[in-house]
Amino acid sequence: xxxxxxxxxxxxxxxxxxxxxxxxxxxxxxxxxxxxxxxxxxxxxxxxxxxxxxxxxxxxxxxxxxxxxxxxxxxxxxxxxxxxxxxxxxxxxxxxxxxxxxxxxxxxxxxxxxxxxxxxxxxxxxxxxxxxxxxxxxxxxxxxxxxxxxxxxxxxxxxxxxxxxxxxxxxxxxxxxxxxxxxxxxxxxxxxxxxxxxxxxxxxxxxxxxxxxxxxxxxxxxxxxxxxxxxxxxxxxxxxxxxxxxxxxxxxxxxxxxxxxxxxxxxxxxxxxxxxxxxxxxxxxxxxxxxxxxxxxxxxxxxxxxxxxxxxxxxxxxxxxxxxxxxxxxxxxxxxxxxxxxxxxxxxxxxxxxxxxxxxxxxxxxxxxxxxxxxxxxxxxxxxxxxxxxxxxxxxxxxxxxxxxxxxxxxxxxxxxxxxxxxxxxxxxxxxxxxxxxxxxxxxxxxxxxxxxxxxxxxxxxxxxxxxxxxxxxxxxxxxxxxxxxxxxxxxxxxxxxxxxxxxxxxxxxxxxx
Numbered sequence: 001x002x003x004x005x006x007x008x009x010x011x012x013x014x015x016x017x018x019x020x021x022x023x024x025x026x027x028x029x030x031x032x033x034x035x036x037x038x039x040x041x042x043x044x045x046x047x048x049x050x051x052x053x054x055x056x057x058x059x060x061x062x063x064x065x066x067x068x069x070x071x072x073x074x075x076x077x078x079x080x081x082x083x084x085x086x087x088x089x090x091x092x093x094x095x096x097x098x099x100x101x102x103x104x105x106x107x108x109x110x111x112x113x114x115x116x117x118x119x120x121x122x123x124x125x126x127x128x129x130x131x132x133x134x135x136x137x138x139x140x141x142x143x144x145x146x147x148x149x150x151x152x153x154x155x156x157x158x159x160x161x162x163x164x165x166x167x168x169x170x171x172x173x174x175x176x177x178x179x180x181x182x183x184x185x186x187x188x189x190x191x192x193x194x195x196x197x198x199x200x201x202x203x204x205x206x207x208x209x210x211x212x213x214x215x216x217x218x219x220x221x222x223x224x225x226x227x228x229x230x231x232x233x234x235x236x237x238x239x240x241x242x243x244x245x246x247x248x249x250x251x252x253x254x255x256x257x258x259x260x261x262x263x264x265x266x267x268x269x270x271x272x273x274x275x276x277x278x279x280x281x282x283x284x285x286x287x288x289x290x291x292x293x294x295x296x297x298x299x300x301x302x303x304x305x306x307x308x309x310x311x312x313x314x315x316x317x318x319x320x321x322x323x324x325x326x327x328x329x330x331x332x333x334x335x336x337x338x339x340x341x342x343x344x345x346x347x348x349x350x351x352x353x354x355x356x357x358x359x360x361x362x363x364x365x366x367x368x369x370x371x372x373x374x375x376x377x378x379x380x381x382x383x384x385x386x387x388x389x390x391x392x393x394x395x396x397x398x399x400x401x402x403x404x405x406x407x408x409x410x411x412x413x414x415x416x417x418x419x420x421x422x423x424x425x426x427x428x429x430x431x432x433x434x435x436x437x438x439x440x441x442x443x444x445x446x447x448x449x450x451x452x453x454x455x456x457x458x459x460x461x462x463x464x465x466x467x468x469x470x471x472x473x474x475x476x477x478x479x480x481x482x483x484x485x486x487x488x489x490x491x492x493x494x495x496x497x498x499x500x501x502x503x504x505x506x507x508x509x510x511x512x513x514x
Contacts, residue, residue: 050313053310054310054311057307057308057310057311058311060303060307061304061307061308061311064300064303064304064307065304067300068297068300068301068304071098071293071294071296071297073095073096073097073098073104074098074101074103074104074293074294074297076095076096077095077098077101077103077104077107078103078290078291078293080093080095080107081103081106081107081110081290082287082290082291084107084110084111084114084147085110085143085146085147085283085286085287085290090111090114093107093108093111095107095108098294100131100294100295101131101294101295102128102129102131102132102135102136102139103128103139103290103294104128105124105125105127105128105131105136106124106125106128106136106139106140106143108124109121109122109123109124109125109127109128109140110143110147112124113143113144113147113148113151114147114148118151118154118155121155122155125137125140125155128140133162134163134177135289135292137162137163138163138177138180138181138289139286139289139290140155141155141160141163141181141184141190142180142181142184142282142285142286142289143286145184145189145190145282146279146282146283146286149189152184152189152190152191153189153190153191160181160184160185160190160194160198161194161197163177163181164178164181164182164185164198165201166198166201166202166204166205167182167198167202167205167328167352168328169205169206169209169211169328170206170211170212170213170214170327170328170329170332171211171327171328171329172327172328173324173325173326173327174324174325174326174327174328174331175322175323175324175325176285176288176319176320176321176322176323176324176325177285177289177321177322179281179285179325179326179331180281180282180285180286182198182331183274183278183281183282183345184274184282185198186198186335186344186345186348186349187274187342187344187345188342188344189274195344195348199348199351199352202352203351203352206352212355212356213329213332213333213352213353213355213356214329214356215356215359215360219251219252219255219256219336219337219357219360235489235492236376236486236489238372238373239372239489239490239492239493241367242367242368242369242370242372242493242496242497243368243492243493243496245364245365245367245368245496245500246364246368246496246497246499246500246503247496248364249361249364249365249368249499249500249503249504249507250499250503252357252360252361252364252503252507253503253506253507253510255337256350256357256507256510256511257506257510259336259346259347259350260347260350260510260513274342275340275341275342276340277340278341284319285321288319288320288321289321292320292321302320305317305318305320306318332349332352332353333349333353335348335349336349336350336353354511357507357511358507358508358511361504361507361508362504364500364504365500365501365504368496368497368499368500369497369500369501372490372493374388374389374490375387375388376388376486378478378479378482380475380478380479380482383396383399383403384396385397385479385482387479387482387483387486388483388486389483389486389487389490391483392479392482392483397476397479
Protein backbone atom coordinates (compact mmCIF):
# COMPACT_ATOMS: atom_id res chain seq x y z
CA UNK A 1 0.00 0.00 0.00
CA UNK A 2 1.41 3.31 -1.04
CA UNK A 3 1.50 6.40 1.18
CA UNK A 4 -1.23 7.97 -0.98
CA UNK A 5 -3.57 5.01 -0.42
CA UNK A 6 -2.89 5.07 3.30
CA UNK A 7 -3.65 8.78 3.50
CA UNK A 8 -6.86 8.37 1.54
CA UNK A 9 -8.02 5.49 3.77
CA UNK A 10 -7.26 7.54 6.90
CA UNK A 11 -9.19 10.48 5.53
CA UNK A 12 -12.12 8.23 4.60
CA UNK A 13 -12.22 6.77 8.14
CA UNK A 14 -12.15 10.27 9.64
CA UNK A 15 -15.02 11.35 7.40
CA UNK A 16 -17.03 8.22 8.32
CA UNK A 17 -16.48 8.88 12.04
CA UNK A 18 -17.50 12.52 11.64
CA UNK A 19 -20.58 11.47 9.70
CA UNK A 20 -21.53 8.91 12.38
CA UNK A 21 -21.07 11.51 15.11
CA UNK A 22 -23.27 13.96 13.18
CA UNK A 23 -25.97 11.28 12.78
CA UNK A 24 -25.85 10.51 16.51
CA UNK A 25 -26.07 14.20 17.43
CA UNK A 26 -29.01 14.70 15.07
CA UNK A 27 -30.78 11.67 16.54
CA UNK A 28 -30.26 13.03 20.07
CA UNK A 29 -31.56 16.46 19.10
CA UNK A 30 -34.52 14.83 17.36
CA UNK A 31 -35.42 12.89 20.53
CA UNK A 32 -35.04 16.02 22.66
CA UNK A 33 -37.22 18.01 20.26
CA UNK A 34 -39.82 15.23 20.21
CA UNK A 35 -39.88 15.24 24.03
CA UNK A 36 -40.33 19.02 24.18
CA UNK A 37 -43.09 18.87 21.56
CA UNK A 38 -44.84 16.16 23.55
CA UNK A 39 -44.64 18.28 26.71
CA UNK A 40 -45.91 21.36 24.91
CA UNK A 41 -48.72 19.30 23.37
CA UNK A 42 -49.62 17.97 26.81
CA UNK A 43 -49.66 21.45 28.33
CA UNK A 44 -51.76 22.76 25.45
CA UNK A 45 -54.18 19.87 25.84
CA UNK A 46 -54.49 20.55 29.57
CA UNK A 47 -55.08 24.23 28.93
CA UNK A 48 -57.63 23.47 26.25
CA UNK A 49 -59.39 21.04 28.57
CA UNK A 50 -59.33 23.66 31.34
CA UNK A 51 -60.75 26.33 29.02
CA UNK A 52 -63.36 23.90 27.73
CA UNK A 53 -64.39 22.87 31.26
CA UNK A 54 -64.57 26.51 32.36
CA UNK A 55 -66.68 27.42 29.34
CA UNK A 56 -69.02 24.50 29.98
CA UNK A 57 -69.24 25.50 33.65
CA UNK A 58 -70.12 29.09 32.68
CA UNK A 59 -72.87 27.90 30.38
CA UNK A 60 -74.28 25.44 32.92
CA UNK A 61 -74.01 27.99 35.76
CA UNK A 62 -75.99 30.44 33.69
CA UNK A 63 -78.75 27.84 33.27
CA UNK A 64 -78.69 26.99 36.97
CA UNK A 65 -78.94 30.66 37.96
CA UNK A 66 -81.89 31.09 35.64
CA UNK A 67 -83.60 28.16 37.32
CA UNK A 68 -82.74 29.50 40.78
CA UNK A 69 -84.43 32.76 39.90
CA UNK A 70 -87.74 30.90 40.27
CA UNK A 71 -87.07 30.58 44.00
CA UNK A 72 -87.06 34.28 44.82
CA UNK A 73 -88.93 33.99 48.12
CA UNK A 74 -86.48 31.39 49.49
CA UNK A 75 -83.49 33.47 48.36
CA UNK A 76 -84.96 36.55 50.04
CA UNK A 77 -85.37 34.59 53.30
CA UNK A 78 -81.73 33.57 53.19
CA UNK A 79 -80.63 37.12 52.44
CA UNK A 80 -82.60 38.58 55.35
CA UNK A 81 -81.33 35.89 57.71
CA UNK A 82 -77.72 36.50 56.76
CA UNK A 83 -78.26 40.23 57.27
CA UNK A 84 -79.46 39.61 60.83
CA UNK A 85 -76.56 37.25 61.52
CA UNK A 86 -74.18 39.95 60.34
CA UNK A 87 -75.65 42.33 62.90
CA UNK A 88 -77.71 44.46 60.56
CA UNK A 89 -80.95 45.96 61.86
CA UNK A 90 -83.95 44.67 59.91
CA UNK A 91 -87.12 46.49 61.07
CA UNK A 92 -89.51 44.38 59.01
CA UNK A 93 -88.66 41.04 57.41
CA UNK A 94 -91.52 41.08 54.86
CA UNK A 95 -91.00 37.43 53.98
CA UNK A 96 -93.51 35.35 52.06
CA UNK A 97 -93.86 31.82 53.29
CA UNK A 98 -92.22 29.05 51.27
CA UNK A 99 -93.88 25.63 51.61
CA UNK A 100 -91.78 23.04 53.47
CA UNK A 101 -88.90 25.51 53.95
CA UNK A 102 -87.84 25.68 57.58
CA UNK A 103 -85.82 28.90 57.26
CA UNK A 104 -88.78 31.26 56.85
CA UNK A 105 -90.28 30.65 60.33
CA UNK A 106 -86.74 30.33 61.74
CA UNK A 107 -85.90 33.78 60.36
CA UNK A 108 -89.00 35.18 62.11
CA UNK A 109 -87.81 33.49 65.28
CA UNK A 110 -84.39 35.11 65.00
CA UNK A 111 -86.05 38.46 64.34
CA UNK A 112 -88.14 38.08 67.50
CA UNK A 113 -85.03 37.10 69.42
CA UNK A 114 -83.33 40.29 68.26
CA UNK A 115 -86.32 42.20 69.56
CA UNK A 116 -86.04 40.47 72.96
CA UNK A 117 -89.30 38.55 72.55
CA UNK A 118 -88.11 35.07 73.55
CA UNK A 119 -91.64 33.64 73.77
CA UNK A 120 -92.39 34.49 70.14
CA UNK A 121 -88.95 33.30 69.12
CA UNK A 122 -89.58 29.93 70.75
CA UNK A 123 -92.93 29.58 68.97
CA UNK A 124 -91.37 30.44 65.59
CA UNK A 125 -88.50 28.02 66.12
CA UNK A 126 -91.02 25.29 66.97
CA UNK A 127 -92.89 26.05 63.72
CA UNK A 128 -89.61 25.66 61.81
CA UNK A 129 -88.85 22.36 63.61
CA UNK A 130 -92.15 20.91 62.38
CA UNK A 131 -90.86 21.36 58.82
CA UNK A 132 -87.28 20.12 59.35
CA UNK A 133 -86.48 19.21 62.94
CA UNK A 134 -82.71 18.71 62.62
CA UNK A 135 -81.89 21.83 60.65
CA UNK A 136 -84.35 24.11 62.45
CA UNK A 137 -83.16 23.06 65.91
CA UNK A 138 -79.52 23.32 64.90
CA UNK A 139 -80.14 26.83 63.55
CA UNK A 140 -82.00 27.88 66.70
CA UNK A 141 -79.24 26.55 68.97
CA UNK A 142 -76.33 28.02 66.99
CA UNK A 143 -77.98 31.37 66.25
CA UNK A 144 -79.04 31.84 69.87
CA UNK A 145 -75.61 30.92 71.27
CA UNK A 146 -73.70 33.11 68.81
CA UNK A 147 -75.96 36.17 68.71
CA UNK A 148 -77.75 36.14 72.09
CA UNK A 149 -75.65 34.14 74.52
CA UNK A 150 -77.76 35.35 77.45
CA UNK A 151 -80.75 33.35 76.12
CA UNK A 152 -78.78 30.24 75.09
CA UNK A 153 -79.12 28.49 78.45
CA UNK A 154 -82.90 28.75 78.48
CA UNK A 155 -83.55 28.06 74.80
CA UNK A 156 -80.69 25.84 73.63
CA UNK A 157 -80.54 23.14 76.31
CA UNK A 158 -83.72 21.36 75.19
CA UNK A 159 -82.66 21.59 71.54
CA UNK A 160 -79.23 20.04 71.89
CA UNK A 161 -80.45 17.05 73.94
CA UNK A 162 -82.47 15.86 70.94
CA UNK A 163 -79.94 16.80 68.26
CA UNK A 164 -76.87 15.42 70.03
CA UNK A 165 -77.97 12.90 72.69
CA UNK A 166 -74.40 11.60 72.94
CA UNK A 167 -71.12 11.66 71.05
CA UNK A 168 -70.46 8.80 68.63
CA UNK A 169 -67.79 6.22 69.45
CA UNK A 170 -64.21 7.59 69.27
CA UNK A 171 -63.45 6.03 65.89
CA UNK A 172 -66.54 7.50 64.20
CA UNK A 173 -66.41 10.54 61.92
CA UNK A 174 -68.45 13.56 62.99
CA UNK A 175 -70.21 16.02 60.71
CA UNK A 176 -70.01 19.79 60.94
CA UNK A 177 -73.35 20.20 62.72
CA UNK A 178 -72.53 17.64 65.41
CA UNK A 179 -69.16 19.23 66.04
CA UNK A 180 -70.68 22.69 66.35
CA UNK A 181 -73.25 21.53 68.93
CA UNK A 182 -70.55 19.59 70.77
CA UNK A 183 -68.34 22.68 71.06
CA UNK A 184 -71.09 24.90 72.41
CA UNK A 185 -72.36 22.27 74.84
CA UNK A 186 -68.89 21.43 76.16
CA UNK A 187 -68.11 25.14 76.57
CA UNK A 188 -71.17 25.51 78.81
CA UNK A 189 -73.03 27.83 76.45
CA UNK A 190 -76.25 25.85 77.01
CA UNK A 191 -75.78 25.51 80.75
CA UNK A 192 -74.24 23.03 83.16
CA UNK A 193 -77.13 20.58 82.91
CA UNK A 194 -76.80 20.25 79.13
CA UNK A 195 -73.03 19.84 79.50
CA UNK A 196 -73.36 17.18 82.18
CA UNK A 197 -76.08 15.37 80.24
CA UNK A 198 -73.90 15.11 77.13
CA UNK A 199 -70.92 13.97 79.19
CA UNK A 200 -72.76 11.25 81.11
CA UNK A 201 -74.76 10.02 78.13
CA UNK A 202 -71.57 9.73 76.10
CA UNK A 203 -69.88 7.72 78.83
CA UNK A 204 -72.88 5.39 79.05
CA UNK A 205 -73.00 5.01 75.27
CA UNK A 206 -69.30 4.20 75.04
CA UNK A 207 -69.57 1.75 77.89
CA UNK A 208 -72.47 -0.02 76.19
CA UNK A 209 -70.50 -0.16 72.93
CA UNK A 210 -67.28 -1.25 74.65
CA UNK A 211 -65.42 1.71 73.15
CA UNK A 212 -62.98 4.22 74.54
CA UNK A 213 -60.20 6.49 73.18
CA UNK A 214 -57.12 4.44 72.43
CA UNK A 215 -54.48 7.08 73.08
CA UNK A 216 -54.06 10.64 74.33
CA UNK A 217 -51.33 12.39 72.35
CA UNK A 218 -49.99 15.82 73.14
CA UNK A 219 -50.02 15.52 76.93
CA UNK A 220 -46.91 14.79 78.95
CA UNK A 221 -44.28 16.52 76.86
CA UNK A 222 -41.08 15.91 78.79
CA UNK A 223 -39.56 18.98 80.49
CA UNK A 224 -36.07 20.01 79.45
CA UNK A 225 -33.63 17.48 80.87
CA UNK A 226 -31.18 18.86 83.45
CA UNK A 227 -27.56 18.94 82.35
CA UNK A 228 -25.25 16.39 83.89
CA UNK A 229 -21.69 17.04 84.96
CA UNK A 230 -19.27 17.19 82.09
CA UNK A 231 -16.95 14.77 83.85
CA UNK A 232 -19.51 12.00 83.84
CA UNK A 233 -20.94 12.39 80.37
CA UNK A 234 -24.33 11.14 79.25
CA UNK A 235 -26.53 8.56 80.93
CA UNK A 236 -26.39 4.96 79.72
CA UNK A 237 -29.24 4.18 77.34
CA UNK A 238 -30.98 1.72 79.69
CA UNK A 239 -31.01 4.35 82.44
CA UNK A 240 -31.83 7.27 80.15
CA UNK A 241 -35.02 5.53 78.98
CA UNK A 242 -36.27 5.25 82.55
CA UNK A 243 -35.30 8.80 83.48
CA UNK A 244 -37.03 10.17 80.37
CA UNK A 245 -40.15 8.15 81.18
CA UNK A 246 -40.20 9.68 84.67
CA UNK A 247 -39.82 13.19 83.21
CA UNK A 248 -42.64 12.55 80.76
CA UNK A 249 -44.79 11.34 83.65
CA UNK A 250 -44.04 14.60 85.46
CA UNK A 251 -45.03 16.55 82.35
CA UNK A 252 -48.25 14.52 82.10
CA UNK A 253 -49.11 15.26 85.73
CA UNK A 254 -48.45 18.98 85.22
CA UNK A 255 -50.70 19.08 82.15
CA UNK A 256 -53.49 17.21 83.93
CA UNK A 257 -53.19 19.45 86.98
CA UNK A 258 -53.37 22.52 84.76
CA UNK A 259 -56.55 21.25 83.09
CA UNK A 260 -58.26 20.08 86.28
CA UNK A 261 -57.51 23.43 87.94
CA UNK A 262 -59.61 25.08 85.25
CA UNK A 263 -62.74 23.18 86.32
CA UNK A 264 -62.90 25.08 89.58
CA UNK A 265 -62.93 28.48 87.95
CA UNK A 266 -66.16 30.45 87.97
CA UNK A 267 -67.00 31.41 84.41
CA UNK A 268 -69.55 34.15 83.69
CA UNK A 269 -71.63 33.96 80.56
CA UNK A 270 -69.31 36.23 78.59
CA UNK A 271 -66.33 34.00 79.52
CA UNK A 272 -68.02 30.98 77.91
CA UNK A 273 -67.62 32.42 74.43
CA UNK A 274 -65.72 30.12 72.04
CA UNK A 275 -62.11 30.81 71.18
CA UNK A 276 -61.15 32.53 67.94
CA UNK A 277 -60.61 29.33 65.92
CA UNK A 278 -63.83 27.72 67.14
CA UNK A 279 -65.82 30.93 66.64
CA UNK A 280 -64.76 31.02 63.01
CA UNK A 281 -65.82 27.40 62.58
CA UNK A 282 -69.19 28.00 64.28
CA UNK A 283 -70.05 31.08 62.24
CA UNK A 284 -69.06 29.34 59.02
CA UNK A 285 -71.20 26.35 59.94
CA UNK A 286 -74.21 28.54 60.68
CA UNK A 287 -73.85 30.37 57.36
CA UNK A 288 -73.50 27.09 55.47
CA UNK A 289 -76.70 25.85 57.13
CA UNK A 290 -78.56 28.97 56.02
CA UNK A 291 -77.10 28.89 52.50
CA UNK A 292 -78.04 25.24 52.00
CA UNK A 293 -81.42 26.30 50.55
CA UNK A 294 -84.90 24.86 50.45
CA UNK A 295 -85.45 21.18 49.59
CA UNK A 296 -86.17 21.99 45.95
CA UNK A 297 -83.34 24.40 45.35
CA UNK A 298 -80.68 22.74 47.54
CA UNK A 299 -79.38 20.49 44.70
CA UNK A 300 -79.25 23.52 42.41
CA UNK A 301 -77.35 25.60 44.96
CA UNK A 302 -74.91 22.75 45.54
CA UNK A 303 -74.38 22.40 41.79
CA UNK A 304 -73.84 26.14 41.45
CA UNK A 305 -71.14 25.97 44.12
CA UNK A 306 -69.42 23.13 42.28
CA UNK A 307 -69.50 25.06 39.02
CA UNK A 308 -68.04 28.16 40.66
CA UNK A 309 -65.25 26.00 42.05
CA UNK A 310 -64.52 24.73 38.52
CA UNK A 311 -64.42 28.27 37.16
CA UNK A 312 -62.14 29.46 39.98
CA UNK A 313 -59.88 26.40 39.69
CA UNK A 314 -60.59 25.26 43.26
CA UNK A 315 -60.15 21.49 43.22
CA UNK A 316 -61.16 21.05 46.87
CA UNK A 317 -64.74 22.11 46.18
CA UNK A 318 -67.03 24.31 48.28
CA UNK A 319 -67.63 23.47 51.98
CA UNK A 320 -71.04 22.14 53.00
CA UNK A 321 -73.11 21.84 56.16
CA UNK A 322 -72.91 18.04 56.11
CA UNK A 323 -69.12 17.82 55.66
CA UNK A 324 -67.17 15.44 57.91
CA UNK A 325 -64.67 17.29 60.11
CA UNK A 326 -62.75 14.44 61.77
CA UNK A 327 -62.99 11.52 64.14
CA UNK A 328 -64.28 11.96 67.67
CA UNK A 329 -60.96 10.76 69.12
CA UNK A 330 -58.92 13.31 67.14
CA UNK A 331 -61.29 16.16 68.01
CA UNK A 332 -61.25 15.18 71.70
CA UNK A 333 -57.49 15.20 71.74
CA UNK A 334 -57.38 18.62 70.08
CA UNK A 335 -59.81 20.02 72.65
CA UNK A 336 -57.75 18.68 75.52
CA UNK A 337 -54.26 19.81 74.50
CA UNK A 338 -54.95 23.13 72.76
CA UNK A 339 -54.18 25.94 75.19
CA UNK A 340 -56.56 28.36 73.46
CA UNK A 341 -59.56 26.09 74.07
CA UNK A 342 -61.99 27.31 76.78
CA UNK A 343 -61.56 25.72 80.24
CA UNK A 344 -64.90 23.89 80.24
CA UNK A 345 -64.12 22.25 76.91
CA UNK A 346 -60.71 21.04 78.06
CA UNK A 347 -62.08 19.48 81.25
CA UNK A 348 -64.92 17.93 79.24
CA UNK A 349 -62.38 16.30 76.92
CA UNK A 350 -60.20 15.15 79.83
CA UNK A 351 -63.08 13.31 81.48
CA UNK A 352 -63.84 11.44 78.26
CA UNK A 353 -60.14 10.78 77.68
CA UNK A 354 -59.54 9.60 81.25
CA UNK A 355 -59.09 5.87 80.38
CA UNK A 356 -56.56 6.72 77.66
CA UNK A 357 -54.70 9.15 79.93
CA UNK A 358 -54.64 6.55 82.71
CA UNK A 359 -53.24 3.92 80.35
CA UNK A 360 -50.54 6.34 79.18
CA UNK A 361 -49.58 7.11 82.79
CA UNK A 362 -49.39 3.42 83.72
CA UNK A 363 -47.26 2.66 80.68
CA UNK A 364 -44.81 5.44 81.61
CA UNK A 365 -44.78 4.22 85.22
CA UNK A 366 -43.93 0.68 84.13
CA UNK A 367 -41.13 1.99 81.93
CA UNK A 368 -39.71 4.28 84.62
CA UNK A 369 -39.76 1.64 87.37
CA UNK A 370 -38.40 -1.27 85.34
CA UNK A 371 -35.38 -2.73 87.21
CA UNK A 372 -31.93 -1.91 85.85
CA UNK A 373 -29.43 -4.78 85.83
CA UNK A 374 -26.38 -3.85 87.90
CA UNK A 375 -23.98 -4.69 85.13
CA UNK A 376 -22.45 -2.70 82.31
CA UNK A 377 -19.25 -2.51 80.31
CA UNK A 378 -16.97 0.26 79.12
CA UNK A 379 -14.22 0.29 76.46
CA UNK A 380 -10.79 0.98 77.96
CA UNK A 381 -7.78 1.00 75.63
CA UNK A 382 -9.48 -1.35 73.18
CA UNK A 383 -10.64 -3.76 75.89
CA UNK A 384 -14.20 -3.97 77.26
CA UNK A 385 -14.22 -4.01 81.04
CA UNK A 386 -17.30 -5.22 82.88
CA UNK A 387 -18.33 -2.95 85.77
CA UNK A 388 -20.95 -3.04 88.52
CA UNK A 389 -21.76 -0.76 91.41
CA UNK A 390 -19.24 -2.79 93.47
CA UNK A 391 -16.39 -2.18 91.05
CA UNK A 392 -14.75 -3.61 87.96
CA UNK A 393 -14.48 -7.31 87.15
CA UNK A 394 -11.05 -8.58 88.36
CA UNK A 395 -10.53 -10.84 85.37
CA UNK A 396 -11.21 -7.99 82.95
CA UNK A 397 -8.76 -5.78 84.86
CA UNK A 398 -6.11 -8.49 84.65
CA UNK A 399 -6.74 -8.83 80.92
CA UNK A 400 -6.43 -5.06 80.53
CA UNK A 401 -3.09 -5.02 82.38
CA UNK A 402 -1.84 -7.92 80.25
CA UNK A 403 -2.81 -6.13 77.05
CA UNK A 404 -1.06 -2.94 78.12
CA UNK A 405 2.08 -4.90 79.09
CA UNK A 406 2.21 -6.59 75.70
CA UNK A 407 1.82 -3.29 73.89
CA UNK A 408 4.90 -1.86 75.70
CA UNK A 409 7.16 -4.94 75.62
CA UNK A 410 10.54 -4.38 73.92
CA UNK A 411 13.86 -6.35 73.93
CA UNK A 412 16.63 -4.83 76.07
CA UNK A 413 20.39 -5.65 75.79
CA UNK A 414 21.84 -8.05 78.42
CA UNK A 415 23.17 -6.28 81.50
CA UNK A 416 26.76 -7.66 81.10
CA UNK A 417 27.21 -5.85 77.76
CA UNK A 418 27.79 -2.44 79.40
CA UNK A 419 30.87 -3.36 81.52
CA UNK A 420 32.15 -5.64 78.78
CA UNK A 421 31.88 -2.85 76.22
CA UNK A 422 33.62 -0.38 78.53
CA UNK A 423 36.47 -2.86 79.22
CA UNK A 424 36.90 -3.79 75.60
CA UNK A 425 36.96 -0.13 74.54
CA UNK A 426 39.62 0.71 77.18
CA UNK A 427 41.76 -2.29 76.20
CA UNK A 428 41.63 -1.37 72.51
CA UNK A 429 42.48 2.26 73.32
CA UNK A 430 45.56 1.23 75.31
CA UNK A 431 46.71 -1.15 72.57
CA UNK A 432 46.20 1.52 69.92
CA UNK A 433 48.26 4.03 71.94
CA UNK A 434 51.06 1.53 72.34
CA UNK A 435 51.17 0.24 68.78
CA UNK A 436 49.77 3.26 66.96
CA UNK A 437 47.87 0.81 64.76
CA UNK A 438 45.11 2.31 62.61
CA UNK A 439 43.10 -0.92 62.73
CA UNK A 440 43.10 -0.87 66.54
CA UNK A 441 41.88 2.76 66.52
CA UNK A 442 39.01 1.79 64.20
CA UNK A 443 38.13 -1.16 66.45
CA UNK A 444 38.30 1.13 69.50
CA UNK A 445 35.88 3.60 67.95
CA UNK A 446 33.49 0.81 66.93
CA UNK A 447 33.55 -0.63 70.45
CA UNK A 448 32.86 2.82 71.92
CA UNK A 449 29.90 3.33 69.57
CA UNK A 450 28.46 -0.06 70.47
CA UNK A 451 28.85 0.68 74.20
CA UNK A 452 27.03 4.02 73.78
CA UNK A 453 24.24 2.21 71.91
CA UNK A 454 23.89 -0.25 74.79
CA UNK A 455 23.65 2.66 77.27
CA UNK A 456 20.93 4.34 75.15
CA UNK A 457 18.95 1.11 74.79
CA UNK A 458 19.03 0.42 78.53
CA UNK A 459 17.90 3.98 79.40
CA UNK A 460 15.06 3.77 76.83
CA UNK A 461 13.94 0.49 78.35
CA UNK A 462 13.74 2.16 81.74
CA UNK A 463 11.61 5.00 80.37
CA UNK A 464 9.33 2.44 78.68
CA UNK A 465 8.74 0.74 82.03
CA UNK A 466 7.82 4.08 83.56
CA UNK A 467 5.42 4.88 80.69
CA UNK A 468 3.88 1.42 81.05
CA UNK A 469 3.21 2.02 84.74
CA UNK A 470 1.78 5.49 84.00
CA UNK A 471 -0.51 4.14 81.27
CA UNK A 472 -1.73 1.37 83.53
CA UNK A 473 -2.52 3.92 86.22
CA UNK A 474 -4.44 6.06 83.69
CA UNK A 475 -6.43 3.04 82.57
CA UNK A 476 -7.28 2.17 86.17
CA UNK A 477 -8.39 5.75 86.80
CA UNK A 478 -10.67 5.53 83.77
CA UNK A 479 -12.15 2.33 85.13
CA UNK A 480 -12.69 3.93 88.55
CA UNK A 481 -14.38 6.94 86.89
CA UNK A 482 -16.65 4.61 84.88
CA UNK A 483 -17.61 2.74 88.06
CA UNK A 484 -18.40 6.02 89.83
CA UNK A 485 -20.47 7.19 86.83
CA UNK A 486 -22.35 3.87 86.80
CA UNK A 487 -23.16 4.25 90.49
CA UNK A 488 -24.49 7.74 89.82
CA UNK A 489 -26.59 6.42 86.93
CA UNK A 490 -28.08 3.68 89.13
CA UNK A 491 -28.86 6.25 91.82
CA UNK A 492 -30.52 8.48 89.21
CA UNK A 493 -32.57 5.52 87.96
CA UNK A 494 -33.71 4.77 91.51
CA UNK A 495 -34.61 8.42 92.01
CA UNK A 496 -36.53 8.44 88.71
CA UNK A 497 -38.47 5.34 89.79
CA UNK A 498 -39.39 6.96 93.12
CA UNK A 499 -40.45 10.15 91.33
CA UNK A 500 -42.50 8.15 88.82
CA UNK A 501 -44.39 6.34 91.60
CA UNK A 502 -45.14 9.63 93.30
CA UNK A 503 -46.28 11.30 90.07
CA UNK A 504 -48.45 8.31 89.15
CA UNK A 505 -50.18 8.54 92.51
CA UNK A 506 -50.85 12.24 91.96
CA UNK A 507 -52.24 11.53 88.51
CA UNK A 508 -54.62 8.92 89.92
CA UNK A 509 -55.80 11.42 92.51
CA UNK A 510 -56.35 14.10 89.86
CA UNK A 511 -58.26 11.78 87.54
CA UNK A 512 -60.29 10.15 90.31
CA UNK A 513 -60.99 12.82 92.93
CA UNK A 514 -62.78 11.51 96.01
